[in-house]
Amino acid sequence: MERELEKLLKKSRLSVTDSRVKILELFFNQQGALAHGDIEKRTGEKFDRVTVYRTLQAFLTKGIIHTIPTNDNSIRYALCKDTCEEGHHHDNHVHFVCNDCGNTTCLEEIIIPEIKLPKGYASNQVEMIVSGICRACKKG
Amino acid sequence: MERELEKLLKKSRLSVTDSRVKILELFFNQQGALAHGDIEKRTGEKFDRVTVYRTLQAFLTKGIIHTIPTNDNSIRYALCKDTCEEGHHHDNHVHFVCNDCGNTTCLEEIIIPEIKLPKGYASNQVEMIVSGICRACKKG
């Protein structure tokens, strides 16, 4: 695992540091999205708040993670697939936000349907966010 | 116009005040979404920043406007249709964010397609945000 993460960082021309490995690990260990605050909590506030900001920013611009738009003011981040490159993110799956547990999940298996835009509009990215109750919460 | 706005405010059991009428007017006059900052600018900072926050909050909870999720940390607000009621917003159209002019538009004529969620998930709202270049910017 460590190896895998290091490889990804190196591929993105980022030096391999403790904070980057640990934060990247968080993303790999959980199938979903993380907000800035989650990251601070789950690393046990091991890293400076500023470092977290800068790490996320670095991952974003290198195309390692992407943002997921949400209705509440909290930006969430999730891992990009291999098809994403630096400065060019594209992801074609649906995101699910649970109103109960608050978790955001990537529904990789659900492809966003094509839509026909009005004349004159050009699209380069489409996001689809479904909110409701997730599988885990429905059971409980 | 004034009349129409007043009626809407009264229907929502909000008193008709200068700030509410002016801010609501902004939404009616422009077919699109506004961020907090836009509102401050376009009212010429006539109202206190706090009043703008509280006015938007009031409109939100009364179901007069709704938020549109965006990738950058800026929440945008747009008018709800008549089908929205207090505490129960539903809108089924696509939103378009222009990467050039930054404007967010409601594409009322484009209905969000139905999708099939994995077993165990229940949805109560779906958002679809397309970003790219809008008609006006493409021409320019």
Next chain:
DNA sequence: GTAACTGCAAAATATTTGCATCCTT
């Protein structure tokens, strides 16, 4: 007249920047 709304001040949060020090390569 009363309840609701506003504006000011201030507190609480969140984000960004500069810089000296430390770590990776």
Next chain:
DNA sequence: AAGGATGCAAATATTTTGCAGTTAC
């Protein structure tokens, strides 16, 4: 050794809260 990354301090920006004065009904 050199460049990049971190942590601290501090500057900004954003959002929330309390309260006294004002306005709508």
